[in-house]
Every structure is written in C-alpha cells, then in structure tokens.
Amino acid sequence: MNEPRAGLCAGCRHARRVESARASVFWLCELAKSDPRFRKYPALPVLSCPGFEPADHGTSGAAN
Numbered sequence: 001m002n003e004p005r006a007g008l009c010a011g012c013r014h015a016r017r018v019e020s021a022r023a024s025v026f027w028l029c030e031l032a033k034s035d036p037r038f039r040k041y042p043a044l045p046v047l048s049c050p051g052f053e054p055a056d057h058g059t060s061g062a063a064n
C-alpha cells in the first residue's frame, strides 16, 4: 500500500489516519478540534509543527 508522505503527522500522537473509500489516506489533526492554529487536515508533508508530540507506540493503552 502506498502512503502519501505525511511528515511529522505520521508519528504524532494527535494524528489520526483516515482512509477514504477510494483508498486515499488522509491525516486528521485532533488538535484542530480545540486549537484554531491547527488545520483539521494539514497540508502534507508537515515538516515542522508546534503541536507535534511523538506517538506512544506499543507499551500500554489502546490504539484507536
């Protein structure tokens, strides 16, 4: 599967990966819900972002 380059969003805890019916992949920024500085669908690739926080992969908790 091909993924568009998402830049920082791909590794950010605030990002949610969304697949469209046509198998396009988008990244939704959850910070946009509460902070108008962020776009719901950021223009990719995101190369620098003040809201970036590394995703916590693996250890505990439920993804999705």
Ligand code: SF4
Binding pocket: 008, 009, 012, 013, 014, 015, 016, 028, 029, 030, 031, 038, 042, 046, 049, 050, 051, 052, 053
């Ligand atoms: S905070 Fe920045 S890096 Fe994280 S999902 Fe939103 S736009 Fe992407």
